[in-house]
Amino acid sequence: MKFGGTSMAGTERIRRVANIVRKQAAGGNEVAVVVSAMAGETDRLVNFCREANPLYDPAEYDVVVASGEQVTSGLLALTLQALGCKARSWLGWQLPVHTMEAHAKARISSIDSDELLASMAAGEIAVIPGFQGLSEDNRVTTLGRGGSDTSAVAVAAAIGADRCDIYTDVDGVYTTDPRIVAKAHKLKAVTYEEMLELASVGAKVLQTRSVGLAMKAGVRVQVLSSFIGDDAVPADELPGTMIVSEEEMEELLERGEMERQLVTGIAHDKNEAKIILTRVPDKPGAVAHIFEPLAAASINVDMIIQNVGRDKGETDVTFTVPQADLARAQALLEDRRGEIGYNRIITDSKIAKISVVGVGMKSHAGVASTMFKALAERGINIQAISTSEIKVSVLIDEDETELAVRVLHTAYGLDAPDNVGDEAA
Numbered sequence: 539m540k541f542g543g544t545s546m547a548g549t550e551r552i553r554r555v556a557n558i559v560r561k562q563a564a565g566g567n568e569v570a571v572v573v574s575a576m577a578g579e580t581d582r583l584v585n586f587c588r589e590a591n592p593l594y595d596p597a598e599y600d601v602v603v604a605s606g607e608q609v610t611s612g613l614l615a616l617t618l619q620a621l622g623c624k625a626r627s628w629l630g631w632q633l634p635v636h637t638m639e640a641h642a643k644a645r646i647s648s649i650d651s652d653e654l655l656a657s658m659a660a661g662e663i664a665v666i667p668g669f670q671g672l673s674e675d676n677r678v679t680t681l682g683r684g685g686s687d688t689s690a691v692a693v694a695a696a697i698g699a700d701r702c703d704i705y706t707d708v709d710g711v712y713t714t715d716p717r718i719v720a721k722a723h724k725l726k727a728v729t730y731e732e733m734l735e736l737a738s739v740g741a742k743v744l745q746t747r748s749v750g751l752a753m754k755a756g757v758r759v760q761v762l763s764s765f766i767g768d769d770a771v772p773a774d775e776l777p778g779t780m781i782v783s784e785e786e787m788e789e790l791l792e793r794g795e796m797e798r799q800l801v802t803g804i805a806h807d808k809n810e811a812k813i814i815l816t817r818v819p820d821k822p823g824a825v826a827h828i829f830e831p832l833a834a835a836s837i838n839v840d841m842i843i844q845n846v847g848r849d850k851g852e853t854d855v856t857f858t859v860p861q862a863d864l865a866r867a868q869a870l871l872e873d874r875r876g877e878i879g880y881n882r883i884i885t886d887s888k889i890a891k892i893s894v895v896g897v898g899m900k901s902h903a904g905v906a907s908t909m910f911k912a913l914a915e916r917g918i919n920i921q922a923i924s925t926s927e928i929k930v931s932v933l934i935d936e937d938e939t940e941l942a943v944r945v946l947h948t949a950y951g952l953d954a955p956d957n958v959g960d961e962a963a
């Protein structure tokens with residue numbers, strides 16, 4: 539069982555969580571619980587680091603930001619004990635959760651689970667702070683923002699759990715962020731592949747890595763709400779969203795429990811920024827000169843467009859990077875202006891990426907053109923386009939994000955019929 543930040547925000551909420559956990563244990567289950575820091579706490583800790591030293595050392599940043607989860611794991615263990623349950627906390631370094639690669643975005647390589655399993659078998663509820671790991675050189679690491687989802691899936695895989703229930707502040711995965719579109723509807727199930735794609739293009743309900751790991755390790759993941767009454771049915775019967783394989787999805791479709799759709803979900807991401815380099819020489823190697831330094835600096839480039847060369851053998855190159863890396867990317871490119879040979883560098887962080895995702899588009903044409911037409915009808919200008927087998931993304935002005943998501947939700951027939959009150963725009 540994993541509980542996110544909103545579910546852990548304060549002792550009253552933690553008591554609700556403890557009750558949900560207690561019920562699950564009382565049903566005869568051995569339970570490991572992974573918890574996030576209280577909502578807002580990680581942001582607060584990140585700000586302290588920035589204030590202390592704008593060019594902070596990621597290893598020390600990890601020491602600071604990992605503390606939010608330490609607090610909530612101890613508090614949940616205490617609250618469970620107050621309810622008469624046997625419970626103890628296991629910090630990331632105590633298990634340990636071995637991680638590799640960079641601080642602040644470490645990857646889990648393995649989890650030692652022997653002691654954990656022995657304690658659970660002896661009737662103790664295990665409470666594990668999410669987000670935390672231990673590096674190869676014995677230092678505290680963290681898994682990147684939203685990383686507690688990945689901790690939960692990794693623990694579930696390590697102990698061979700029957701299921702990994704991710705409790706959050708919405709009662710499942712919706713066709714789009716229900717906080718933006720009131721007509722969004724909850725999906726009974728979504729495939730790993732689609733969830734992976736949705737998460738990677740901005741649906742923050744699950745961290746992308748957690749979905750990849752669940753897919754690889756075959757962990758059964760369910761997303762459900764922790765905001766349920768004391769007399770609610772147990773999680774085994776709750777109507778959350780199951781993340782399923784394609785075969786399971788086929789069965790659900792055949793039994794009529796799910797409706798076949800071309801587009802399963804729509805996501806948006808406001809955290810990218812656009813860079814345009816004008817009048818880049820249109821010759822072999824020019825583009826490599828642009829992207830090599832960015833790759834060397836671990837800056838992820840997402841969408842790329844190179845215009846058809848103009849007369850004089852020159853072209854414009856447009857691409858996107860995470861907003862947090864924009865200043866660094868710009869500085870790197872300005873340093874190499876002579877080598878790359880561009881004329882001007884233009885940046886814009888007031889952009890948003892809107893993506894439609896669905897396995898249905900593997901076998902059907904017309905998904906992209908529906909998107910372009912729907913956006914055009916509302917006068918929304920498309921600045922860049924990218925596609926994968928099951929996704930189409932467009933870059934638009936950030937101010938038009940909500941409108942675009944709503945328009946597309948309607949265009950693909952995803953609006954819930956019985957939900958009104960979303961006509962603001």
Ligand code: ADP
Nearest residue numbers: 542543544706707711712714715717741742743
């Ligand atoms: P937690 O603190 O529990 O990890 P998050 O804030 O990380 O919770 O994720 C839950 C939020 O994800 C929801 O409150 C919702 O606004 C957002 N969200 C974005 N896209 C979706 C979607 N397709 N379905 C459900 N929630 C979504």
Ligand code: ASP
Nearest residue numbers: 574580669683684685686
């Ligand atoms: N507390 C961390 C964050 O806010 C990890 C998580 O909640 O998943 O990013």
Ligand code: MG
Nearest residue numbers: 542684742743
């Ligand atoms: Mg989260």
